[in-house]
Amino acid sequence: MLIGELADAVGVTSQAIRFYERKGLLPDAERGANGYRVYDESTLARLRFIDVAQAAGLTLSEIRSIIDLRDDGTVPCAHVATLIDSKIADVRARIAHLAALQAELEALLERSRLLDPADCADDDICHILTTPR
Numbered sequence: 001m002l003i004g005e006l007a008d009a010v011g012v013t014s015q016a017i018r019f020y021e022r023k024g025l026l027p028d029a030e031r032g033a034n035g036y037r038v039y040d041e042s043t044l045a046r047l048r049f050i051d052v053a054q055a056a057g058l059t060l061s062e063i064r065s066i067i068d069l070r071d072d073g074t075v076p077c078a079h080v081a082t083l084i085d086s087k088i089a090d091v092r093a094r095i096a097h098l099a100a101l102q103a104e105l106e107a108l109l110e111r112s113r114l115l116d117p118a119d120c121a122d123d124d125i126c127h128i129l130t131t132p133r
Contacts, residue, residue, distance in 0.1 A: 003029075006039045010047040017047070025050055025064055057087045 003014045020026045026046055029037035046067070053063045062083050069076035112128045120127040 001039050001044075003037050003039065006044060006047065009044055010051060012047065012051070020047070020050065023060060023064065025060065025067060056084065057091075058083060 001009070003017055007014045007017055017026065021028060026043055029039055029043070032038045049067075050063055053066065054060075058066075066076045066080055066083075069079055108128060115127055124130045
């Protein structure tokens with residue numbers, strides 16, 4: 001299939017396919033007699049893998065490491081599990097950070113309800129966000 005057909009089949013742009021080729025995520029395409037890139041089903045399968053891996057939060061570098069293992073003949077499942085475990089830890093840390101931020105914002109909102117705008121001093125930009133004196 002040609003690059004446009006491949007792009008349509010996966011739902012990416014032709015530019016994305018060329019980018020993946022430059023980054024080594026896809027093998028160089030065969031060229032037809034007319035010079036056009038010609039792709040086979042294995043490239044389609046690899047693009048679908050890249051799409052699923054990105055949806056799981058993996059970076060292109062991480063995806064490349066998985067593909068490299070597979071291309072070297074190694075089953076990458078243990079490596080993938082390690083990457084996913086790391087992603088879960090990152091998500092948990094971000095959730096904890098967001099929960100702390102939510103608590104801080106809720107405290108500020110409550111503070112805003114207790115303060116009178118008329119009491120805001122001239123040297124304060126906004127006394128909701130000013131450290132109490």
